[in-house]
Amino acid sequence: MRSQVLILVILATAVNSAFVYNEVLATEEAALSFAAYCPDTAINTWTVGYVSTNYPNIEKPLVFENNIAGTKGYIAYNPTYNAITVVFRGSSNIQNWLDNIQFDKVHYNTACNCQVHSGFLDAFNSIKSQVDTLFTKYRGMYPKANIHVTGHSLGAAMATLYTTELAIAGYTVQLTTFGLPRVGDTAYYNYFSSFTKVTHFRVVHDKDVVPHVPPENFGFNHVDREIWYHKTSYTICQLDEDPNCSDSVLVPSIQDHLSYMGFSSTVDC
Numbered sequence: 151m152r153s154q155v156l157i158l159v160i161l162a163t164a165v166n167s168a169f170v171y172n173e174v175l176a177t178e179e180a181a182l183s184f185a186a187y188c189p190d191t192a193i194n195t196w197t198v199g200y201v202s203t204n205y206p207n208i209e210k211p212l213v214f215e216n217n218i219a220g221t222k223g224y225i226a227y228n229p230t231y232n233a234i235t236v237v238f239r240g241s242s243n244i245q246n247w248l249d250n251i252q253f254d255k256v257h258y259n260t261a262c263n264c265q266v267h268s269g270f271l272d273a274f275n276s277i278k279s280q281v282d283t284l285f286t287k288y289r290g291m292y293p294k295a296n297i298h299v300t301g302h303s304l305g306a307a308m309a310t311l312y313t314t315e316l317a318i319a320g321y322t323v324q325l326t327t328f329g330l331p332r333v334g335d336t337a338y339y340n341y342f343s344s345f346t347k348v349t350h351f352r353v354v355h356d357k358d359v360v361p362h363v364p365p366e367n368f369g370f371n372h373v374d375r376e377i378w379y380h381k382t383s384y385t386i387c388q389l390d391e392d393p394n395c396s397d398s399v400l401v402p403s404i405q406d407h408l409s410y411m412g413f414s415s416t417v418d419c
Contacts, residue, residue, distance in 0.1 A: 169349075169375060169386065171351060171377055171386055172351070173384075175231065175324070175326065175351075176326055176351050176353055176377070176411060177411040177412070177413075178205055178228075178230070179235075179298065179300040179326040179328075179351075180302075180326075180328055180353070180410040180411035180413050181200075181201045181204060181205055181411070181413050182201065182205070182208070182226075182228075182235060182237050182300060183237055183238075183239075183240075183300050183301055183302040183305060183306075183328055183410075184201060184302060184410075184413055184414070184415050184417050185198040185201040185202075185224075185237070185417060185419070186222065186223055186224060186237050186238065186239035186240075186301070186302070186305060187239055187240070187242070187415060187417055188201075188417055188419035189419065190213045190215065192419040193211050193213050193224050194211055194212060194213055194224075196208055196211050197419065198417060198419045199417045199418030199419040200413070200417065200418055201413075201417060201419075205230075207228075207229055207230060208226050208227070208228055208235075209226060209227040209228075209229060210226060210227050210288075210291075211224050211225070211226035212224060212225055212226070212284060214277055214280040214281055214284060215277070215280075216276040216277050216280075218276075219272075219273060219276035219277070220241075220242070221238075221239070221273050221274075221276045221277045221308070222238075222239040222277070223236065223237050223238040223239050223277065223281070223301070223305065223308070224237050225237070225281070225284045225285065225288055227288065227291070227292055227295065228298065231296055231298065232292075232294070232295050232296055233295055233296040233297065233298040233324070234285070234288045234289065234292055234295045234296070234297055234298070235298040235299075235300065236281065236285065236297075236298070236299045236300075236309070236312065237299075237300050237301060237305070237309075238299075238300075238301035238304075238305035238306070238308040238309045238312070239301070239302075239304075239305045240301065240302045240303025240304045240305040240306070240329075240415075241303055241304045247303075247304065251269065251331075251363060251364070252268070252269060253267075253364040253365070253368040253370075254267070254268040254269070255267060255268060255334070255335060255369065255370075256268040256271060258271070258334065258338060258341075259318075261318070261341075262337065262338065262341040263337055264334055264335055264337030264338035264340070264341050265334060265335045265337070265338065265369075266311065266333055266334035266335075266338055267307070267331070267332070267333055267334065267364060267370070270304070270307040270308065270311065270331070270333055271311060273304060273307070273308055274307075274308040274311040274312060277308075278312075278315075281312060296322070296324065297316065297321055297322065297323045297324065298323075298324045298325075298326070299312055299313045299316070299323055299324070299325050299326075300325070300326045300327065300328075301327060301328070302327075302328040302329055302410065302415065303328070303329050303331075303360055303407065304331070306327035306328055306329060306330035306331070307330060307331055307333050309325060309327055310325065310327060310330065310333050310342075310350075310373060311333065313325040313348060313350075314341075314342060314345070317342075317345035317347060317348050318345075320347075321347065322347040322348075323347065323348050323349070324349050324351075325348060325349065325350040325351070326350075326351045326353065327350070327351070327352050327353065328353050328355070328410045328411075329353075329354065329355065329358050329360040329361060329407050329410070330352050330354075330360070330361060330372070330373075331360050331361065331363050331364065332361075332363065332364050332365075332366070332370035332371060332372050333370075333373065334370065334371065334373075335369050335370060335371055336369075336371045338371070338373075339371040339372070339373055339374075339390070342373045343373070343374060350373060350374060350375055351375065351377050352372065352373065352374065352375060352376045352377065353376075353377045353379065353410060353411070354376055354377070354378050354379065354395070354396040355379050355406045355407070355409065355410050356378075356379060356380045356381075356396075356399075356403070356406045357396075357399045357401065357402050357403040357406045358396070358402065358403065358406040358407045359402035359403055359404050359406070359407055360407050361396055362396075362399070362402050366391065371390070371391065372390075372391055374389050374390065375387065375389070376392060376395050376396065378392075378395040378396050379411075380396075
């Protein structure tokens with residue numbers, strides 16, 4: 151038994167040592183995620199208040215949107231990281247979204263005996279064709295670019311599902327999410343974790359309420375790797391649902407969902 155425990159400790163140490171968190175990148179991705187809440191014209195001209203002031207070199211931003219479903223995002227080229235960056239917007243009314251969220255699951259695909267949240271998958275599918283078309287276009291423009299995907303709140307869930315699609319296609323992806331809800335079940339967690347060319351910074355701001363939904367006891371499980379910001383520092387959490395990170399929060403907060411990495415979701419645009 152002691153030898154088994156030792157092996158698990160060694161494996162956990164090896165996994166942690168291989169994981170490198172880039173806070174500078176995460177900070178920029180948080181700002182880009184909040185820019186998705188701006189009007190289309192502001193995004194397409196990159197006049198998005200504090201975001202474009204801090205990150206003026208974003209090139210060729212282009213909005214994708216489904217007005218009926220209320221889903222939106224944009225794609226752009228980020229020369230700082232030589233990255234095609236796909237950004238998904240969250241819900242425009244977080245309180246209403248929380249009040250109406252359902253916990254239904256649906257099967258994800260034939261290759262994975264897993265389930266994901268039906269509402270998140272519906273939201274993603276409402277703009278998937280647009281994103282696929284734009285991604286193909288930008289890959290043609292920047293064939294050697296890295297691929298970054300990011301989003302806040304519901305946008306984080308769509309970003310996770312899109313990253314899964316890219317991973318299935320064999321791409322290397324940097325996924326950075328902010329206030330991500332639980333997207334799928336334990337089988338989806340295992341499926342997502344099998345894609346070794348995906349690096350995920352799952353950033354959680356202190357007592358943010360959204361990472362606590364849907365609840366674990368409804369059969370949902372977070373994907374790795376949580377970066378929990380609390381007090382004056384952050385913790386790179388253990389794999390799966392680390393009980394010493396945000397999962398330890400007993401009284402969550404909507405307010406903590408509205409700001410990340412020093413930026414507010416209320417962008418001056």
